[in-house]
Amino acid sequence: xxxxxxxxxxxxxxxxxxxxxxxxxxxxxxxxxxxxxxxxxxxxxxxxxxxxxxxxxxxxxxxxxxxxxxxxxxxxxxxxxxxxxxxxxxxxxxxxxxxxxxxxxxxxxxxxxxxxxxxxxxxxxxxxxxxxxx
Numbered sequence: 001x002x003x004x005x006x007x008x009x010x011x012x013x014x015x016x017x018x019x020x021x022x023x024x025x026x027x028x029x030x031x032x033x034x035x036x037x038x039x040x041x042x043x044x045x046x047x048x049x050x051x052x053x054x055x056x057x058x059x060x061x062x063x064x065x066x067x068x069x070x071x072x073x074x075x076x077x078x079x080x081x082x083x084x085x086x087x088x089x090x091x092x093x094x095x096x097x098x099x100x101x102x103x104x105x106x107x108x109x110x111x112x113x114x115x116x117x118x119x120x121x122x123x124x125x126x127x128x129x130x131x132x133x134x
Contacts, residue, residue: 019035019036019037019127019130020035020036021033021034021035021036022034022035022036024070024075024078024102026078026079026082026083026106027079027082027083028083030082030083032078032082032102032105032106032109033131033134034070034100034101034102034105034127034131035100035127035128035130035131036068036100036127037068037123037124037127066099067097067098067099067100067119067120067121067124067125068099068100068121068124068127069099069100070099070100070102071099074099074102074103075102077103077106078102078103078106081103081106081107081110082106082109082110085110085111087110088107088110088111088112089110089111089112090111090112090113091112091113092112092113092114092115092116093107093108093112093114093115093116094116094118095107095115095116095117095118096118097118097119097120098117098118098119098125098128099119099121099124099128100124100127100128100131101117101125101127101128101129101131101132104116104117104128104132105128105131105132108132115132117129117132
């Protein structure tokens with residue numbers, strides 16, 4: 001069973017637009033759709049490479065969080081849960097530092113009884129909530 005949310009919710013973190021939905025391939029025809037922040041000004045890679053560290057923090061400091069990307073470990077765990085749902089089926093799951101919620105959304109789709117996502121960054125957690133509400 002694929003874990004693909006449908007339409008976007010109206011929750012908008014401060015300073016960020018409603019976001020964009022991105023499908024993350026979990027292999028063998030499975031995927032999870034995540035809501036990613038859409039910043040008003042997405043930096044171009046060439047712009048980022050030409051800046052000194054001080055200029056980078058000054059101009060793009062809002063991108064320094066760790067929760068608004070899907071880390072390789074989270075992707076690996078998501079793939080494992082998508083293909084081995086017995087690890088979470090019927091269980092209660094607490095994801096600490098969930099960021100965008102990839103692992104928790106896959107756990108829910110894999111049959112977890114309940115999933116709680118938590119993160120220090122409230123804005124990023126709102127994107128996880130958007131993905132879960134779809």
